Structure formats: structure tokens, C-alpha cells
Amino acid sequence: MDKNKKHSFETMAIHAGGGKNANNALNPPIYQTSTFVFDNIEHVEKVMSFESDDYVYTRGNNPTLRLFENRMTALEEGKGAVAFASGMAAISSVLFSLLKPGDNVIVNKTLYGSSYNVVTHVLPQYNVSYKIADLSDTDKLSELIDENTKVIYFETPSNPNLMILDIKKIASIAKEKGVKVVIDNTFATPYFQRPLTLGADVVVHSATKYICGHGDVVGGVAVSKDEDYIQSLKFDYMCEFGGVMSPFNAWLLLRGLKTLGVRMKEHEKNAMAVAKFLKSHPNVKEVYYPGLEDFKGHEIAKEQMSGFGAMISFEVKGNLEDAKKVVNSVKLAQLAVSLGDCETLIELPAAMTHRGYPKEELAKFGLTESMIRISVGLEGVQDIIEDLDSALSF
Structure with a gap:
């Protein structure tokens, strides 16, 4: 695919982020391996210090996972992505990566049940508080933000009442206050909505849903326009929490994306x-x-x-x-x-x-x-x- 040409969504969903496959295969291979070998200690040093794009261990990266991340990056118009073992692994890792003890997060009043539980039961155990609000009333949002507010998190459309929230307006208010905006884009998919282009900082998906499309994968992904943040999310959180996606699931998701x-x-x-x-x-x-x-x-x-x-x-x-x-x-x-x-x-x-x-x-x-x-x-x-x-x- 010509990387200098602007292609349609449908074309990118099939071709973006990849190159020529090994042995001229039409479909990318599944790199079903836990570890990768080195030529010598000098090679180890280059890879471990990020001077090389080669691989060490699938928990850190894998060619099949990287292709899925690259394709999701292109479809969401971001700069990088991190694949996770589930949508909740993506959501909880992103929230933990952006919040520390003493901070608070503002969430919309309607959230998926497990997301609600993370915000209201898990985060408070780490001294992270929360505020639940009707984020469709953007006039009141500024008043809710205080010096400890670090994240605004919501779904649009929301699960299950399909509430629509104004991404541009919320992101604009958040940016003025130095607050990050994280949006769950599972319902809309990047085919119908791209929150990063509207001001969001991070987009998360339960890839189990429409990205897969066939009910045979559990997976998640987070996408951002901040490459440094993606590096941190991958190596400080996904790797250390261990919520890694399997190469086979990444391959199935790549298959699903073709028909998204x-x-x-x-x-x-x-x-x-x-x-x-x-x-x-x-x-x-x-x-x-x-x-x-x-x-x-x-x-x-x-x-x-x-x-x-x-x-x-x-x-x-x-x-x-x-x-x-x-x-x-x-x-x-x-x-x-x-x-x-x-x-x-x-x-x-x-x-x-x-x-x-x-x-x-x-x-x-x-x-x-x-x-x-x-x-x-x-x-x-x-x-x-x-x-x-x-x-x-x-």
C-alpha cells in the first residue's frame, strides 16, 4: 500500500500498518512464540535499549500484536496503540496509568458495569476518588473539575442507554484545565467515530465486540496521539500488569478488521x-x-x-x-x-x-x-x- 496516499477506511482496515509478509504469504503469519532469540550480546543491548525494533518476549511485543496495534492506530488516527488481553485490561490499565493517590476522576453517570466497578470500588482502594456526573450537561463540567482532577472518562454512545456526549466540548473544557480525556469507543468503532480527531487523549475499545465481530475473541486496545504515553502504557503498565493479548487473538482481530x-x-x-x-x-x-x-x-x-x-x-x-x-x-x-x-x-x-x-x-x-x-x-x-x-x- 502506498503510505503517502490517503486511503479509505475500508482499504486501511485491510492493509494499514503492514508490509510484505514472510514467504510472500497473503495473510500475515501468527507468531505463536513466547520468546525471541538474539544473535549475540551486542544484539541484546540494541534491542533492550530500543535501538532496534526486534523482539524479546511476547509480553512486551510480538510481530502479530504489533501489526494489530499499527492497524488500530491508523484507523483511530492516532500515533500508537497498545493491545491488551481484554477490554477491561485496557480500561483499567489506562486509568491506573493516568491516576495516582490523591487524584480524582470524573465519569459519566452511565458506564458499562465493570468500568463502574473499577471506578467506584477498585480505584478508591488506592486513594483515587471519583465524581459521577451527567456529562451531557457540559455547562456544569468546569465546576466539577478541581486541582486533583486528572481524568474525565466516558463512553459515547454509552452502555446501555446510548447517551451521546459532546466530545469536542468536553475535550475543550478538559484541555483548558489540563485534564486528560479517555473515551470508550466500543459501540461506535472507528468506522463511525474517531474521538482522537475531536480532542480526546486516549481511546479504548473492547476489541471483543465489533472489532472482532464474530464472538470468538476476548481482547482490548488503547490508542493515543501521544507516542511517549503509549510507550509508558505498554512497558510500565501492560507489561508489568501482564494483561498481554495472545498472538492468535491478535491475528483473529486482524481478520475481523478486514470486514469492519x-x-x-x-x-x-x-x-x-x-x-x-x-x-x-x-x-x-x-x-x-x-x-x-x-x-x-x-x-x-x-x-x-x-x-x-x-x-x-x-x-x-x-x-x-x-x-x-x-x-x-x-x-x-x-x-x-x-x-x-x-x-x-x-x-x-x-x-x-x-x-x-x-x-x-x-x-x-x-x-x-x-x-x-x-x-x-x-x-x-x-x-x-x-x-x-x-x-x-x-
Whole structure:
């Protein structure tokens, strides 16, 4: 690929960050090795002092991992990336790398359950405090930031209520105060949204989801425009905490990236049709999807995203038992945690992915016990709609 030419996302997802493969192979090999050998002690010194790009040990780096990191760097328009064993390894390592005892982090009121637990239960054990806020109200953000605030962390769209936050505005306020902005871009993927171009400092992903796309990998990645930070994140945190991705998983993620653009177009097309169907259904009270014109964050989503993704949440008319009936009655959709797979997945967040939130305070976090979340898959959209229609006939 001509490195001096600006290529499309789809082209970069297949070719970026690589070169000629060994033995003229079309696909990159899996370097399934834990360690690498040296020619002599002089070679050791060059590698250990970073005078050479050669490898030492897969926990530090590996050619397959490096290719995945380079490709994610290109797609997110960053300067470097670090691959991790899981999305939570990426998120927790980034937070630990930017915070020290006495600091505080501001987070949005709606977060993925495990991220919420890290912020509210793990970090405080290391004397890092937190502030939970509605970050859609940017007018109040400046007041929340104090001299000990070092990080603002959020998802947009958020999990599971699809809340849209203004990346540019939040990043602008944070920059004035010297605060780093970390954004989980899992729902949107770099195909629909690139937070680093809007002012974010670090982007994290659960690569398990859309980047993989096939439900057969657990992995994470962090991307930044600060090369020195990426060096520190890799060698001071990923290596020392040990959350390394396996070469085989990196290879599977490279395979997934090849079809990311194609998949996201189809996912979104299906999701829009499903959202409109749910919106018109007599047994549905509310639909949360950024692509709907009356959705609260629709206009901001249009500005900072090139598409609206394939995650939908909704509330049925009735109570928790009615919501349970829906998720128990689907035949095509699968009752499961996770998202971003070819299969349509359905769940009750308060009982599954977000069960760590206090039940009596769910409303404060933008959640309800009866909220249903759907990861709209790649099946025939009419089949998905008919499945939901049947389940909603209670």
C-alpha cells in the first residue's frame, strides 16, 4: 500500500500498518512464540535499549500484536496503540496509568458495569476518588473539575442507554484545565467515530465486540496521539500488569478488521429498521437509538459520528416481568452478554452486564430494571423484526 496516499477506511482496515509478509504469504503469519532469540550480546543491548525494533518476549511485543496495534492506530488516527488481553485490561490499565493517590476522576453517570466497578470500588482502594456526573450537561463540567482532577472518562454512545456526549466540548473544557480525556469507543468503532480527531487523549475499545465481530475473541486496545504515553502504557503498565493479548487473538482481530466497514454498514442498516419498528410497536414505551430524530443526542451524534451504530435499548409498556417475558420469548435473538457479533443478542442490563449498580438508585444512573438492550446482528432484518414482534405479543 502506498503510505503517502490517503486511503479509505475500508482499504486501511485491510492493509494499514503492514508490509510484505514472510514467504510472500497473503495473510500475515501468527507468531505463536513466547520468546525471541538474539544473535549475540551486542544484539541484546540494541534491542533492550530500543535501538532496534526486534523482539524479546511476547509480553512486551510480538510481530502479530504489533501489526494489530499499527492497524488500530491508523484507523483511530492516532500515533500508537497498545493491545491488551481484554477490554477491561485496557480500561483499567489506562486509568491506573493516568491516576495516582490523591487524584480524582470524573465519569459519566452511565458506564458499562465493570468500568463502574473499577471506578467506584477498585480505584478508591488506592486513594483515587471519583465524581459521577451527567456529562451531557457540559455547562456544569468546569465546576466539577478541581486541582486533583486528572481524568474525565466516558463512553459515547454509552452502555446501555446510548447517551451521546459532546466530545469536542468536553475535550475543550478538559484541555483548558489540563485534564486528560479517555473515551470508550466500543459501540461506535472507528468506522463511525474517531474521538482522537475531536480532542480526546486516549481511546479504548473492547476489541471483543465489533472489532472482532464474530464472538470468538476476548481482547482490548488503547490508542493515543501521544507516542511517549503509549510507550509508558505498554512497558510500565501492560507489561508489568501482564494483561498481554495472545498472538492468535491478535491475528483473529486482524481478520475481523478486514470486514469492519462492511459489517458496520449492514449492522446499522438493520438497527435503523429495528429501531423504527420498535418505535411504532404498541407494547413499546420508549426506544433509545441515536439514529432516531427525536432521540435526545441525535443532533450531536450527527455532528461527531458518520453513522449511528447497531445498539438499541428500549422499555416495554408494563413492568419488569413483561420485560423478562420478552427476553425469554425470543427465538432468533440470543439471550447473552456482549455485543457486536453477527448474531443478534438481547439482554436485561440491570440483571446482567450492569448488575453491579445499586438497584434502588438505577434511575440516577440513567438505567431501569426493565430496560432491554439489543445488539442488532446481521441476520435478515425482517427475521429479526418478526422475532421481536412475536416476543412483544404479551
